[in-house]
Amino acid sequence: MSPASGIVELGGVAKKFGDGPPVLADFSLTARPGEFLSLIGPSGCGKSTLLRLIAGLTDVSAGELRVDGRTPEQAAAELAFVFQEPTLLPWLDVAGNVEVPLRLRGATRATRAAARDGALRLVGLAGREAAYPRQLSGGQKMRVSLARALVLAPKILLLDEPFGALDEMTRERLQEELLAIRAQQGWTAFFVTHSVAEAVFLSDRIFVMSPQPGRISAEIAVPLPQPRTAETRLSRAYQDLIVAVTRRLRSAEPATAA
Amino acid sequence: MTTMAKIRKNLPPVLMFLLAGAVLLVTWIAVHHRLPEHLIFLLPTPGAVWAAAGKEAAVLARATFNTMEGALLGFGLAIAFGSLAALVLSLSPLVRAGLMPYLMLLQLTPIPVLAPLLVLWAGAGLPSVALITFLICFFPLLVNTTQGLVSTDRQLVELFRMWRAGRWQELWRLRVPAALPYFFTGLRIAAILAPIGAVIGDFSAGTSAGDGGGLGFRAYYYSTQAKYPELYAVVAITGGLGFVSMGTVMLLSRLALGRWHDAYARNDS
Numbered sequence A: 001m002s003p004a005s006g007i008v009e010l011g012g013v014a015k016k017f018g019d020g021p022p023v024l025a026d027f028s029l030t031a032r033p034g035e036f037l038s039l040i041g042p043s044g045c046g047k048s049t050l051l052r053l054i055a056g057l058t059d060v061s062a063g064e065l066r067v068d069g070r071t072p073e074q075a076a077a078e079l080a081f082v083f084q085e086p087t088l089l090p091w092l093d094v095a096g097n098v099e100v101p102l103r104l105r106g107a108t109r110a111t112r113a114a115a116r117d118g119a120l121r122l123v124g125l126a127g128r129e130a131a132y133p134r135q136l137s138g139g140q141k142m143r144v145s146l147a148r149a150l151v152l153a154p155k156i157l158l159l160d161e162p163f164g165a166l167d168e169m170t171r172e173r174l175q176e177e178l179l180a181i182r183a184q185q186g187w188t189a190f191f192v193t194h195s196v197a198e199a200v201f202l203s204d205r206i207f208v209m210s211p212q213p214g215r216i217s218a219e220i221a222v223p224l225p226q227p228r229t230a231e232t233r234l235s236r237a238y239q240d241l242i243v244a245v246t247r248r249l250r251s252a253e254p255a256t257a258a
Numbered sequence B: 001m002t003t004m005a006k007i008r009k010n011l012p013p014v015l016m017f018l019l020a021g022a023v024l025l026v027t028w029i030a031v032h033h034r035l036p037e038h039l040i041f042l043l044p045t046p047g048a049v050w051a052a053a054g055k056e057a058a059v060l061a062r063a064t065f066n067t068m069e070g071a072l073l074g075f076g077l078a079i080a081f082g083s084l085a086a087l088v089l090s091l092s093p094l095v096r097a098g099l100m101p102y103l104m105l106l107q108l109t110p111i112p113v114l115a116p117l118l119v120l121w122a123g124a125g126l127p128s129v130a131l132i133t134f135l136i137c138f139f140p141l142l143v144n145t146t147q148g149l150v151s152t153d154r155q156l157v158e159l160f161r162m163w164r165a166g167r168w169q170e171l172w173r174l175r176v177p178a179a180l181p182y183f184f185t186g187l188r189i190a191a192i193l194a195p196i197g198a199v200i201g202d203f204s205a206g207t208s209a210g211d212g213g214g215l216g217f218r219a220y221y222y223s224t225q226a227k228y229p230e231l232y233a234v235v236a237i238t239g240g241l242g243f244v245s246m247g248t249v250m251l252l253s254r255l256a257l258g259r260w261h262d263a264y265a266r267n268d269s
Ligand SMILES: Nc1ncnc2c1ncn2[C@@H]1O[C@H](COP(=O)(O)OP(=O)(O)O)[C@@H](O)[C@H]1O
Pocket: A017, A020, A023, A042, A043, A044, A045, A046, A047, A048, A049, A050
C-alpha cells in the first residue's frame, strides 16, 4: 500500500466520455480503511460515474486512482457493487443468487454453502434460501442483493442509491442493519444517496458534489457516536447535521434551480 | 385453493367454450340447410364430415403421421439452427448487420418458389416437407432468441464483469437463461407454424409415392376428386395438430419458466 495509506485514493481524477463535456474534473479524495463515505449531489453530477470508476467498470481520463494500493482491475476481488435495483437473477432462488459470485470463481460446494449461510444470516434472510426473487418484497430483494455483495467478504462496498426505491420504514431498518453489519465486517463504503438524512445517519464523512463538471463542493464530517440506532434519529446533533448538509447541498445546486 | 373454488373458477371459461362451440355447430347446420341444392357441397354437415373421416380413417391416420413426422423434424431443425444462429448473431452488432439480410432472404422467399428447388435438392416427400417446415419456423425462433440474448440487463453484465466472469460463464450463466423467455415466445410462434408449414410443404412438395403423402397431399387429392367432406376432415385434423403443438409448447414453457417468470407462473405460487 502507498504511504498515504488510503484504501481508495483519487488524485486529480478527471473523466469524460468520448468528446463530451467533462463529467468529473480534478477530483481528489482519500478513503481510510473502514470509513463510511456518502456522496450526495444533484442528478447528473457524476456520482454513479465515480463509483463505476472505482469499480473498474470504466477508466479515468486523467489523474490517479488506486484501490487497495492497486488499479481497480487488480483489486476487483476486494470490490462489491450494489445497485439501486436489486439486479437479481430471476431464474435462481435466493441461495443460488447469493452463490453466483462464488460459483463464477469455482468455489467448492461446501465453501459456497458456508459463505452463503453467513451472508444470508447477516441480512436477516436465513430460511428464505428456496424463495425466488418474484416471491420477495422490494426490501427482501435488496437484502439478497446485499448478501450477494457481502458473500465475497469485500474490503470496499460501492452502493449506488441502494435504498432509493424502498419505502421509508424499510429504508430506515436497512440503514440500521447495514451499520450493524459494517461493525462486524469493517469494510469501507462509498454510498450514493439523494437523502440527506440517510447520508447523515450512515456516514463518517459526507461529500456534497456540484455538477458540470462534477467535483466536491463541501466535505462534512459526521461526529455522531457509534453504534447508531433508531434513537440516533431523535438526537439534536443528528437534526442539526441534517440542516447543515441541506444548506451545503442548496448552495451546490445551480442558482437558477427552483 | 379448495376443489369447489377451483371448479367455480374454471367453470365459466369451460361453459363459454362449449357454448361457443354449440353456437358454431348450430350456425353451420342452419347454413347448410338454407344453401341451394347446387351449392350444398360447399358446406357438408358435421355428420357427413365425420362419416367421411371414418371411411378414410386408415389413410388419414397415415397422412397425419407423415405430416407430424415432417413437422417435428422441421421444428427440431429450426430449434437447433435457430438457437445456434442466434448465438452467432448475438456476438456483435457488426455480425448482425452482416448476416441478417441474408437470413431475411430465406424468410422473404415465398415457399411455392422454393419448393421445386428443394424437391430437386432433397427429394420429394419427407425431406422437402421437413425443410419447408424448417424454413417457416426458423425465423421467429432466430429473431426472438437473438433479441433475448442481446437484451441482458446492463447492470447484470457489469456485475459479471466485476466478478471476473469469463465469456463462456457470462453466456451460459447469464445471457442464455435471461434469453429463455424470448426463446419460448419464438418457440410458441414456431409451434403454431410447424403443422401449417408441414401441410404447405406437403401440398407443394409432397408425393403419393411410398406411404401416400401427408395431410397437404390428401387435401390436394380430395380437392381434385371433389371429395369435400374428406377435405373438411383434413382441415379439422390440421387445426387439431396446431392446438396440440401449441399446447405442448405452452406446457413446456410453464415447466421451464413457471417458477421464476411472472408471465408463466400460476397465480397461487
Ligand atoms: N457511459 C456514458 N456515456 C456518456 N455519458 C455518460 C455515461 N455515463 C454517464 N454519462 C454522463 O455523465 C454525467 C453524470 O452521470 P452519472 O454519473 O450517472 O450522474 P449521477 O449518478 O450523479 O446522477 C451525466 O451527464 C451522464 O449523461
